[in-house]
Amino acid sequence: MPPLLEVKGLHTEFRTGAGLVRAVDGVSYTVEHGETVAVVGESGSGKSVGALSILRLIADPPGRITAGEILFDGRDLLRLSETEMRKVRGRDIGMVFQEPMTSLNPVLTIGRQITETLEEHQGADRVTAERRALELLEMVGIADPRRRLRQYPHQLSGGMRQRVMIAIALACNPKLIIADEPTTALDVTIQAQILELMKSLTRKLGVAQIIITHNLGVVARYASRVNVMYAGRIVEAGPAEAIYHRPRHPYTMALLRSVPRLDRPRQARLDPVEGQPPDLTRLDGGCAFRPRCRFAVERCGETRPTLEATSDAGHLAACFRSAELAAEEAAA
Amino acid sequence: MTVSTADRPLLEVKGLAMHFPISEGIVLSRKVGEVKAVDGIDFAIGRGETLGLVGESGCGKTTTGRCILRLERPTAGQILFDGQDVSGLSSSELVGLRRRMQVIFQDPYSSLNPRMKVGDIVAEPIKVHGVERNPARRRTRVDELLSMCGLDPKFADRYPHEMSGGQRQRVGIARALALEPEFIVCDEAVSALDVSIQAQVVNLLEDLRERLGLTYLFIAHDLSVVRHLCQRVAVMYLGRIVEMAASDELFDHPLHPYTQALLSAVPIPDPRVEAGRAFRPPRGEVPSPINPPTGCVFHPRCPMAVEACKRTRPKLRELRPGHWVACDEVH
Numbered sequence: 001m002p003p004l005l006e007v008k009g010l011h012t013e014f015r016t017g018a019g020l021v022r023a024v025d026g027v028s029y030t031v032e033h034g035e036t037v038a039v040v041g042e043s044g045s046g047k048s049v050g051a052l053s054i055l056r057l058i059a060d061p062p063g064r065i066t067a068g069e070i071l072f073d074g075r076d077l078l079r080l081s082e083t084e085m086r087k088v089r090g091r092d093i094g095m096v097f098q099e100p101m102t103s104l105n106p107v108l109t110i111g112r113q114i115t116e117t118l119e120e121h122q123g124a125d126r127v128t129a130e131r132r133a134l135e136l137l138e139m140v141g142i143a144d145p146r147r148r149l150r151q152y153p154h155q156l157s158g159g160m161r162q163r164v165m166i167a168i169a170l171a172c173n174p175k176l177i178i179a180d181e182p183t184t185a186l187d188v189t190i191q192a193q194i195l196e197l198m199k200s201l202t203r204k205l206g207v208a209q210i211i212i213t214h215n216l217g218v219v220a221r222y223a224s225r226v227n228v229m230y231a232g233r234i235v236e237a238g239p240a241e242a243i244y245h246r247p248r249h250p251y252t253m254a255l256l257r258s259v260p261r262l263d264r265p266r267q268a269r270l271d272p273v274e275g276q277p278p279d280l281t282r283l284d285g286g287c288a289f290r291p292r293c294r295f296a297v298e299r300c301g302e303t304r305p306t307l308e309a310t311s312d313a314g315h316l317a318a319c320f321r322s323a324e325l326a327a328e329e330a331a332a
Numbered sequence: 333m334t335v336s337t338a339d340r341p342l343l344e345v346k347g348l349a350m351h352f353p354i355s356e357g358i359v360l361s362r363k364v365g366e367v368k369a370v371d372g373i374d375f376a377i378g379r380g381e382t383l384g385l386v387g388e389s390g391c392g393k394t395t396t397g398r399c400i401l402r403l404e405r406p407t408a409g410q411i412l413f414d415g416q417d418v419s420g421l422s423s424s425e426l427v428g429l430r431r432r433m434q435v436i437f438q439d440p441y442s443s444l445n446p447r448m449k450v451g452d453i454v455a456e457p458i459k460v461h462g463v464e465r466n467p468a469r470r471r472t473r474v475d476e477l478l479s480m481c482g483l484d485p486k487f488a489d490r491y492p493h494e495m496s497g498g499q500r501q502r503v504g505i506a507r508a509l510a511l512e513p514e515f516i517v518c519d520e521a522v523s524a525l526d527v528s529i530q531a532q533v534v535n536l537l538e539d540l541r542e543r544l545g546l547t548y549l550f551i552a553h554d555l556s557v558v559r560h561l562c563q564r565v566a567v568m569y570l571g572r573i574v575e576m577a578a579s580d581e582l583f584d585h586p587l588h589p590y591t592q593a594l595l596s597a598v599p600i601p602d603p604r605v606e607a608g609r610a611f612r613p614p615r616g617e618v619p620s621p622i623n624p625p626t627g628c629v630f631h632p633r634c635p636m637a638v639e640a641c642k643r644t645r646p647k648l649r650e651l652r653p654g655h656w657v658a659c660d661e662v663h
């Protein structure tokens with residue numbers, strides 16, 4: 001079976017006052033039916049722009065998808081008309097964003113926002129849509145759903161609003177859900193509840209997920225595969241287990257080393273990733289991580305390394321020295 | 333209460349409460365209720381110590397910090413700073429206190445004036461407090477502060493928008509240090525930073541603490557950063573401290589059911605560890621502080637709650653040396 005989603009050579013650019021920003025600079029990856037793929041990266045790495053590009057939600061101007069293919073269920077989304085694309089969003093691909101307060105309409109009741117989706121995409125009549133909305137709210141664990149349907153977003157807590165977003169995302173039985181920092185605005189106990197809910201529902205319903213996050217713990221808990229992004233490119237990709245235990249890109253290695261862990265004894269000092277995040281308007285032809293990399297050699301300044309297979313199955317890294325680093329690690 | 337230093341603690345908070353009135357009506361405004369943001373808490377911080385204050389949004393940790401800084405006038409309680417009760421000081425009496433107590437805010441984007449150059453931002457407190465009236469010497473001091481925070485002094489001529497988030501936070505730290513304070517409230521000081529930058533700033537805060545003998549109140553929701561940076565930690569829930577202990581003790585042997593729930597909710601960045609963890613997110617959500625539950629405020633979500641928890645509010649008890657817990661069901 002072909003993958004559910006295949007992103008090939010995606011390029012998304014923004015024209016800004018400071019110059020051209022290649023926010024997504026040649027990104028390729030796949031998502032299989034029913035699997036959860038995490039896209040990890042820091043601000044400006046291109047992780048959100050990449051996801052918004054799949055949904056074609058890039059404001060033009062200043063942004064533009066300049067190249068690539070996004071094959072979803074056999075169709076190239078970049079070739080669809082806007083009308084066809086509207087049918088994909090919310091029906092075939094559900095969305096959950098970071099801030100449920102700004103992604104819900106403040107002047108419509110919760111019930112109306114769910115039934116609207118159902119009426120729009122499935123041509124459901126009012127009564128059927130309302131019955132389904134009630135079912136959905138129950139499914140996402142909202143107590144007293146009948147009362148909640150008549151309430152407005154501001155009457156709900158942050159966690160409950162995110163549950164409503166998930167209900168809307170699942171309303172039309174999508175094949176894929178794109179969740180952009182779905183729990184970043186939430187408290188840690190609520191974050192745990194929401195992620196647990198998303199995990200169990202997507203498993204039960206066989207929905208694939210792309211989770212975009214900067215939180216390495218969230219990824220470890222929920223994703224089977226991981227793409228690590230830096231300066232618009234995927235620098236490392238592979239099964240979560242491999243990425244966390246045998247990282248092959250110096251950025252991933254440094255990132256994992258820099259976070260304090262509750263399950264390990266307290267370190268005397270943290271081991272940070274030195275230097276500043278890259279300025280995307282001033283990238284040269286070399287590896288974008290080079291200025292912060294402790295393994296950089298001359299060659300890294302000349303060309304940007306591409307994603308290459310490592311000795312692990314399905315594990316890719318974009319570093320000239322990754323084989324060398326692996327050998328060193330094996331020797332140590 | 334035991335404090336790590338033999339001396340008098342630098343800061344002592346006794347029975348601190350901050351209740352915000354809820355009013356209705358525009359012309360004939362009347363009070364219809366109150367939000368008990370902070371509802372009677374006690375703690376002390378020794379000189380050179382870092383106390384972590386953790387909890388979820390609305391637990392009162394930020395309000396506690398604001399009361400100590402006297403950005404709010406507390407409803408009740410005492411705030412003894414170096415022995416002096418500052419809880420009732422007037423704004424003119426507070427001027428001297430401001431030099432000794434500073435704050436580092438969460439958001440390095442909104443806490444720096446976008447129209448001011450970095451050098452002027454850092455020089456502002458020095459100017460306002462009349463510490464150094466000579467512009468050349470003030471400039472030297474600003475350069476010194478910037479270098480101390482790991483910034484090239486040439487950044488003094490830049491504007492905040494020309495800098496990255498981590499660099500801006502360093503400016504915020506340099507500004508907080510400008511008056512040579514003894515005590516700094518760090519309110520989510522590293523929360524808005526990227527993962528790769530967070531560790532840099534945590535290390536900087538540690539270096540500065542050692543070099544300048546600073547005392548911190550470190551308010552944060554990220555428990556792994558708190559464990560790393562703090563000697564002692566207090567956990568707040570709905571305006572009250574539910575547990576307080578030395579950092580290692582609290583994280584290795586959490587006793588309060590809320591602390592246990594909080595710790596189990598934090599995902600560990602390791603898929604193998606996560607796969608082997610028994611994990612139950614705490615049920616329900618934090619109730620409204622307008623109408624908090626009776627008795628123990630955590631009882632509606634607590635897996636250990638018994639009938640008595642609905643009636644009596646548990647007091648903080650010292651169950652092990654230096655380990656305080658407000659739960660009548662743990663022994």
